[in-house]
Amino acid sequence: MSTETPEDAEPERADGTPAEGAQVSEAEAELAAQRLERERIERRRAERQGPIEAGAKLSGTAADLLAAVRAVESGEKPAAAVFEEARPAPRRAAPEPVRRAPAVPPGVPAAGAVEDVRGVLVRGGAPEGLAVQAAGVLGEGAAEVLRADPWQLLRIAGVWPEQADGFARALLGAEAGPGDERRGRAITVWLLEQAAQAGHTVLGTAGLTDALGRQGVPDPDEAVQNAIAEGDVLVFQDALEEDEDQPVRVQVGLERFAMAEESLADGLARLIDSVPKQDGTGEEWERAAATAGGSAGELIRAVAGHGLVLHTGGEASLADPAALLNAAHGLGLRVWAATHSPLRRAGFAALVEGPGVATVTGLLSGAEGPGRDADGALDVDLLVVLDAPQLDVETAALVTESLADGARLVLAGDPGVLWSVGPGRVFADLLAARICPQIASRRPDPGPLGELVSGIGVGELNQVAAPGKEVVIVPVRDAGEAVHRTVQLVADSVPRAIGVPVEETQVITPGHGGAAGTRVLNAALKERLNPGPGRFGGFDPGDRVAYSPAPGRTLPGRVVGADGDGLHLACGGGEIVVPPERVERSVRHGWALTAHQAVGCRWPAVVVVLPGDAAQALSRPWVYTAFGRAGRHLSVVHGVEQALPRAVAEVAAEPRTTRLPALLAPQVPAGADG
Structure with missing residues (x-):
């Protein structure tokens, strides 16, 4: 690993994913597909069991509240760390931002309903610009809901x-107190929503009551019981066979995630128990496996006889599922692959000869993929989902429930990368449960970059020989120097010394805020690479952007132009038009991304920026993910000193509390670990 910089090769200069069609239609199709699929899940369970409008100019509390809502919507504000399990690792100062869909996809409220809500908001001192969102989230009669229970404002x-408390005092006067039953119930739900943003699908009762106490709820136990009695939350008691003193674990969660985890467990059990369709003889499957050889052959053999198979490995391991898909296609199976991002889709499509490749979102929404049969199942015999660690419980449930009996599902991915933005740790829980065959790829990632990233995966930050400047460390003293050196690397040094053009170089940094976060870096990179007045909502033609059509999804792209219809973007091989009212909350400049935004993508060159204030944000999965986005060259702008090797060696993924392991336990067969 070289400590010189790419520009050392030459004297330094003095100047130092996609949706087809309009994205609005895709987003609406995605929400509609999710609603229909959830209805289908509920029917199956029953059978088994018997956008924000700009308000007027604001100041004070109302302005702060509107700013907070916009910050969460745009992803600039990290998830609130209101629930912290006791753990040896220090609390992270700047966690990755988490953005989630609202519990109920908001519809288009009637104009009269919006006006009624606006009146209640103004009376309570809240910004009237929240009226459309409040009416959409709270549904019919939203104004009356807020009058009767002002703390329902927390659902936005x-x-x-504290903001909901001020709103309640303005509406209820002295009647609004910290011990109000409505307040306790609303904060209980809010805490569970915040926990979901941190990845948890449930919370232990002790942790939940502690968090309620910190929010000033006088009797936390009573608040939880009231929320349970009113059906706001659900309580679960999962057996702990290994602990005789505490035979059950009592946890509390929201119905939304409970339904998803239970449906996911049921769907996986159905796939495991159903007999895969025998397209092709056993001899043909074995011939295909022998031809592929190695771990690809092992994967083909496992899929031949099982409805669910897990596959693990790094970037080079993609050749294994590609060989599987090609072989299954040759045997006459209807096969498809699904990826997390359009960039991954394009790269993987080059490895397969006949099968189709879609994004997971496009597959579920119907915008991409094979379509569905008369029963609503995907028209596939084999589905391979890549980037499986990015599946949250809701998406994973939709995938499994979309497959017919007898279909085969392969979940493939690198277990070392960051987990999903949404709640759950599906791939990790499945690997730990050992309910089906697991095939580990034997294809190591090549070269100095592969050696570096592989070492990080086992907790070692190794010095690697990089004769072709594949890995370069750029030491910096402070954030200002980090920004300067980053711009210099992207605009000058990497193109000249490495031969990777600017448009194929991606900057990755731990967070949006801070002196060297995405906002500061993007402003500096725009000034150098594409200066302009930002006449289209802050953007100019040629700007690199990160477009978020839905919470948790990021599509890197470029601004093509703008007109009365909105901002025109080129993303993932297609053109997307973002309506003017959605630009502010769904489009940001994209020369610099966070690691969560970059996961599932890869670029020829990557510049990872680690300013001094990022030390506590680092973990082994973060470093593994960020460094692993580089295909040919990695520059590390290094200002965290020993915090980097310490994070790689000592800071594992933040723990997440889920029920999936308990729900999968009855499915563990003897010798199922393949």
């Missing part, structure tokens, strides 16, 4: 309890 993303 970005609103905190």
Whole structure:
């Protein structure tokens, strides 16, 4: 690993994913597909069991509240760390931002309903610009809901309890007190929503009551019991066979995630128990496996006889599922692959000869993929989902419930990368449960970059020989120097010394805020690479952007132009038009991304920026993910000193509390670990 910089090769200069069609239609199709699929899940369970409008100019509390809501919507504000399990690792100062869909996809409220809500908001001192969102989230009669229970304002993303308390005092006067039953129930739900943003699908009762106490709820136990009695939350008691003193674990969660985890467990059990369709003889499958050889052959053999198979490995391991898909296609199976991002889709499509490749979102929404049969199942015999660690519980449930009996599902991915933005740790829980065959790829990632990233995966930050400047360390003293050196690397040094053009170089940094976060870096890179007045909502033609059509999804792209219809973007091989009212909350400049935004993508060159204030944000999965996005060259702008090797060696993934392991336990067969 070289400590010189790419520009050392030459004297330094003095100047130092996609949706087809309009994205609005895709987003609406995605929400509609999710609603229909959830209805289908509920029917199956029953059978088994018998956008924010700009308000007027604001100041004071109302302005702060509107700013908080916008920050959460745009992803600039990290998830609130209101629930912290006791753990040896220090609390992270700047966690990755988490953005989630609202519990109920908001519809288009009637104009009269919006006006009624606006009146209640103004009376309570809240910004009237929240009226459309409040009416959409709270549904019919939203104004009356807020009058009767002002703390329901907490259902709007970005609103905190102290803000809802002020709103309640304005509406209820002295009647609004900290011990109000409505307040306790609303904060209980809010805490569970915040926990979901941190990845948890449930919370232990002790942790939940502690968090309620910190929010000033006088009797936390009573608040939880009231929320359970009113059906706001659900309580679960999972057996702990290994602990005789505490035979059950009592946890509390929201119905939304409970339904998803139970449906996921049921769907996986159905796939495991159903007999895969025998397209092709056993001899043909074995011939295909022998031809592929190695771990690809092992994967083909496992899929031949099982409805669910897990596959693990790094970038080079993609050749294994590609060989599987090609072989299954040759045997006459209807096969498809699904990826996390359009960039991954394009790269993987080059490895397969006949099968189709879609994004997971496009597959579920119907915008991409094979379509569905008369029963609503995907028209596939084999589905391979890549980037499986990015599946949250809701998406994973939709995938499994979309497959017919007899279909085969392969979940493939690198277990070392960051987990999903949404709640759950599906791939990790499945690997730990050992309910089906697991095939580990024997294809190591090549070269100095592969050696570096592989070492990080086992907790070692190794010095690697990089004769072709594949890995370069750029030491910096402070954030200002980090920004300067980053711009210099992207605009000058990497193109000249490495031969990778600017448009194929991606900057990755731990967070949006800070002196060297995405906002500061993007402003500096725009000034150098594409200066302009930002006449289209802050953007100019040629700007690199990160477009978020839905919470948790990021599509890197470029601004093509703008007109009365909105901002025109080129993303993932297609053109997307973002309506003017959605630009502010869904489009940001994209020369610099966070690691969560970059996961599932890869670029020829990557510049990872680690300013001094990022030390506590680092973990082994973060470093593994960020460094692993580089295909040919990695520059590390290094200002965290020993915090980097310490994070790689000592800071594992933040723990997440889920029920999936308990739900999968009855499915563990003897010798199922393949």
